[in-house]
Amino acid sequence: MSTLITGIGELTTNDPSVHGDALVIEGSTIAWVGTGSPAADTRIDVGGRAVLPGWVDSHTHLVFAGDRTAEFGARMAGKPYSAGGIAVTVGATRAASDDDLSAVVSRHVAEAVAQGTTFIETKTGYGLTVADELRSAVVAGSHADEVTFLGAHLVPPGADADEYVSLVCGEMLDAVAPHVRWADVFCETGAFDEDQSRAVLTAAAGRGLGLRVHGNQLGLGPGVRLAVELGAASVDHCTYLSQSDVDALAASDTVATLLPACDLSTRQPLPEARKLLDAGVTVALASNCNPGSSYTSSIAFCVATAVLQMRMSVEEAVRAATLGGAQALRRDDVGVIRLGARADVHVLDAPSITHLAYRPGVPLTHAVWRKGVQVI
Numbered sequence: 301m302s303t304l305i306t307g308i309g310e311l312t313t314n315d316p317s318v319h320g321d322a323l324v325i326e327g328s329t330i331a332w333v334g335t336g337s338p339a340a341d342t343r344i345d346v347g348g349r350a351v352l353p354g355w356v357d358s359h360t361h362l363v364f365a366g367d368r369t370a371e372f373g374a375r376m377a378g379k380p381y382s383a384g385g386i387a388v389t390v391g392a393t394r395a396a397s398d399d400d401l402s403a404v405v406s407r408h409v410a411e412a413v414a415q416g417t418t419f420i421e422t423k424t425g426y427g428l429t430v431a432d433e434l435r436s437a438v439v440a441g442s443h444a445d446e447v448t449f450l451g452a453h454l455v456p457p458g459a460d461a462d463e464y465v466s467l468v469c470g471e472m473l474d475a476v477a478p479h480v481r482w483a484d485v486f487c488e489t490g491a492f493d494e495d496q497s498r499a500v501l502t503a504a505a506g507r508g509l510g511l512r513v514h515g516n517q518l519g520l521g522p523g524v525r526l527a528v529e530l531g532a533a534s535v536d537h538c539t540y541l542s543q544s545d546v547d548a549l550a551a552s553d554t555v556a557t558l559l560p561a562c563d564l565s566t567r568q569p570l571p572e573a574r575k576l577l578d579a580g581v582t583v584a585l586a587s588n589c590n591p592g593s594s595y596t597s598s599i600a601f602c603v604a605t606a607v608l609q610m611r612m613s614v615e616e617a618v619r620a621a622t623l624g625g626a627q628a629l630r631r632d633d634v635g636v637i638r639l640g641a642r643a644d645v646h647v648l649d650a651p652s653i654t655h656l657a658y659r660p661g662v663p664l665t666h667a668v669w670r671k672g673v674q675v676i
C-alpha cells in the first residue's frame with residue numbers, strides 16, 4: 301500500500317541532498333522523494349501546504365498522576381520554583397493504578413500527535429521505589445517510542461540520599477534496565493550532586509544504557525561537564541551555561557536540549573541558544589511535558605518561542621525540534637524526510653514553516669503520518 305503526497309508548497313527534509321514537491325510513503329517508510337508524480341495506490345494533493353518531518357519530542361515526563369495547578373498558581377504569584385515539587389507528583393503516582401497511569405500516558409501522547417509530534421521519548425521518575433519505577437517503565441514503553449529511566453529524579457521524602465543512590469545504582473537499575481534504552485539523572489541543587497550523579501550514570505552505562513542528564517536548569521553547575529565527560533547523548537535544560545560549558549559541548553557529540561516552555565513556566569531566563577549555535581553545538585528543542593514545570597505538549601509553541609525570544613531562525617528551530625531531537629536520541633531514521641526514513645510526516649495548514657513563528661499560538665497541524673499511518 302503506497303501513498304503519494306503531492307502539491308507540497310515547501311518541503312523541509314533536513315537532508316541537503318533531498319528536495320522536491322512530492323513524496324511517497326510505502327508501509328512505514330519513505331519510499332521516494334522528488335519532483336513529479338510517480339504511481340501510487342493513493343494520491344493526496346496538499347494544495348501548496350508546507351511539509352516537514354514530524355516533531356521529535358526527545359524529553360517528556362508523561363508517567364504521572366495528579367495535578368500541580370496550585371503550585372503553578374503560587375509560582376505565578378511570585379513563589380520560586382524548586383526541585384522539591386516533584387514529591388507531590390510522586391505521591392499521586394504511587395497511589396495510581398497501572399491502568400490510570402497508562403491512560404495518562406496514552407492521552408498525552410495522543411495530544412502530542414494531534415499537534416504534529418510523531419516520535420516521543422518519555423521518562424520514569426515519579427515512582428522512586430523499585431516497584432514503582434519498574435511499572436512506570438513498562439507503562440511508558442507501551443506508548444512511547446523511547447523510554448528513559450529517571451530513578452534519580454529526586455531523593456524521595458524521608459529517604460537518606462546516599463542510601464537512595466545505592467538503591468538506584470543496584471536493585472532499581474537491575475529491575476528497570478531491561479525495559480529502557482536510556483538512563484538520566486537530575487544533577488541540580490536540591491536533587492543530586494556531582495558525585496551522586498556520576499555514580500548513577502556510571503552504573504547505568506555499565507548495564508549498557510545510553511546516558512542523558514538534566515543539568516544547569518536552576519543555576520551554573522556540573523551537569524553539562526559531567527554529561528560531556530561521560531559521553532551522554534544529551535544534556536537537557538542548559539539554562540545557565542559558563543563559557544567552558546559551551547566550549548565543552550561544541551567539542552563533543554553531546555546534544556544541548558533546550559526546554560523553553562519549562563523556562564517560561566518556571567519564570568527562568570531562556571537559554572542562550574544563539575551562543576550555542578554560533579559555537580557549533582548541536583541543539584534540540586523539546587517540550588519537557590510534565591505536570592510541574594512545563595505542562596505543554598506543544599512543540600510548535602517551543603519553536604515559536606525559540607524564534608521570537610531566543611533569536612533562533614525558523615529553520616534552526618524547526619531543525620532542532622526534528623533532526624535535533626533525533627540526534628539527542630541517537631536515531632538516524634526519524635527527524636528527516638529521505639528514502640528509507642520512518643514515514644513521520646507533518647503537513648502544516650500554511651505555505652511555509654515561517655508561519656510557525658509568524659502565527660504563534662495558532663494550531664497549524666493539517667495532517668500527520670506516524671510510521672506510515674495517517675493519524676490526523
Ligand SMILES: [Zn+2]
Binds near residue numbers: 359360361514588
Ligand atoms: Zn525533564
